Amino acid sequence: MYSPQILPEKPSAPQSAGRRTWLAAAVALPTLVTFAAYGVAEFGPQEAVAVTPVTESLSAPELVSRVASTPFWREEVIRPGDTLSALIVRLGVDDDAATDFIRRDATAKPLYELRAGRVIRAQTTPEGKLLQLRYVAVDNTELQLRAAGDGFVVNQAPAALARETAFKSGTINSSLFAATDRVELPDEVTRQLIEIFEGEIDFHRKLQKGDRFGVVYETYTLDGQVVKTGRILAAEFVNSGRKLQALWYESQPGDGAYYSPKGESLKKSFLQTPVEFSRISSGFSMRFHPILREWKQHKGIDYAAPTGTRIRAASDGVVTFAGVKGAYGNAVEIQHQGAYSTLYGHMSGFAPGLKQGQRIRQGDLVGFVGSTGRATGPHLHYEFKIAGNQVDPTKLNLPHAKALDVREFARFRPQAQQLNAQLDLLARVEVARLD
Ligand SMILES: [Zn+2]
Structure with a gap:
């Protein structure tokens, strides 16, 4: 199979012709042309130029037979602040019908969302007539704009x-x-x-x-x-x-x-703590000790966290209560396997759609930290119960999920x-x- 090369121009000469890379596709092949391309990323004159080898598969141009002379593939690395019109010029496209199509046609719109560092490729005739334009859009779909008949068509497919x-x-x-x-x-x-x-x-x-x-x-x-x-x-x-x-x-x-x-x-039957450990909650606990009051003082654990911090179900189970519960404020109770149950209080809000009777999985969102009911500041009041009696979960050695069997x-x-x-x-x- 013929494997043409894209030869990167020396990065030390960025002006004049631009950093154009040329591929002379001298022969039109009906099959796939595989070639090694060198993407030259350039992010500014003061920064080093990184050269990364990339292997790509492009389907062969279908329209080559239409033009008498040799078509060219060129590629450009998108720079910060680049515009599509600037790229089209750098890609050597000199084709009013093509630029008009790109400017007006709705299907060409994703081409305008450029991401610095990505590569845009164009295939033209030696005169600059556009045959193909290929670009992987921000949503990681590959856009292929092709000359077809008297006009152009745009196809979009997931990029490899x-x-x-x-x-x-x-x-x-x-x-x-x-x-x-x-x-x-x-x-x-x-x-x-x-x-x-x-x-x-x-x-x-x-x-x-x-x-x-x-x-x-x-x-x-x-x-x-x-x-x-x-x-x-x-x-x-x-x-x-x-x-x-x-x-x-x-x-x-x-x-x-x-x-x-x-x-x-590594999965335990219960989470160590139902308050999500996030960038927000961890920043908070650096300033305030996360535990307001230990279990022994009021048969529950209070976790201080900013209002809105996510609270997750400690284990799989069924929601047995979701609503306002006196001093607990907005509260949720979950019945787990065996005689275990958990309660979450003072929440600012519930997980969307959460209701009594619903099955829930470990780690699922229950609600958000707040200070409803009798609470002086935003915190989660968490109770862990066995047969309805509060116990201190930090003192329990909770079982692990199943280990792999011998065959596995x-x-x-x-x-x-x-x-x-x-x-x-x-x-x-x-x-x-x-x-
Ligand atoms: Zn409490």
Whole structure:
């Protein structure tokens, strides 16, 4: 198969012809043309120019036979502040009918939402007549504008994203979010990290300076840029010297959970705390101790948090009460498995649509922190009951979800060892950085 090359011009000569990259598609092929392109990202004269190899598959031009001479592919990296008309000029398009279509036709509209760093490609005749324009829009769909008959048509299809694995590790000095920000861990990944370990670690109260984390997670890239993050595949959290590890395992495609290297589930039957640990609530607890009053004083735990902080169901169950309940204000009660039940009070509002008799899953939104009923400030009043009697949940050793059986563990082990090795490597890198 013929594999033409896009040759990037020297980045040191950004003026004159612009940084045009040319592809001479000398032959028209009826099949797919695979070529290696070099996306040259340029974000300003003072910054270094990154060169990232990208492999793309483009369907061959259908209209080549119509034109006598050779068509060209060019690509441009979108710069901050770029306009579509500037890009069209840089792409060497000299075609009034095409620019008119792009300007007027509604289907061409997504082309105007440009994102710096992404690549836009055009195929033209040597005279500059537009044959094709390709661009992956902000919503990650690929737009293909093609000359067809006397006019143009626009097609839109999901772009092919490359799945990659990213590694991040950090040490907590002041707060978890300060540490994740420092290593640029996306908030969505931080949220997953908390969710994975919240059965074992009370993030509101037990985080300590010197705690460490390491994460291996999926990213999806386009033209070398991360466009979205996926799932955490492996994670490690060292809390007060206690090392916890979590490895993602799917017993069937789409049906997975996190397990320790020994195959034990990391999910507990009850959350350590029903108040969501978020950037907002964690900022709050740095200024105020999150526990207003301990259980022994009033048979419940009060978690101070800003009004509006999300409250989640501590475990699976059925809503047995949702409404106003005297001094509790807006309250919800949930009946769980066995004789367990939980109560959530002083809420500013309920989860949308929440009602009595509804089934609820662990972690589902119940309502929002507030100060309704007899409350001096915004906090969650949380009660944990066994057969209707309040008990202190922090004193209970709550059971884990089911561990992997022998057969599943045999399948899990080789994957776990591989992920474990990546976590170990991350931990060594982090230690080296601290030294
Ligand atoms: Zn209370």
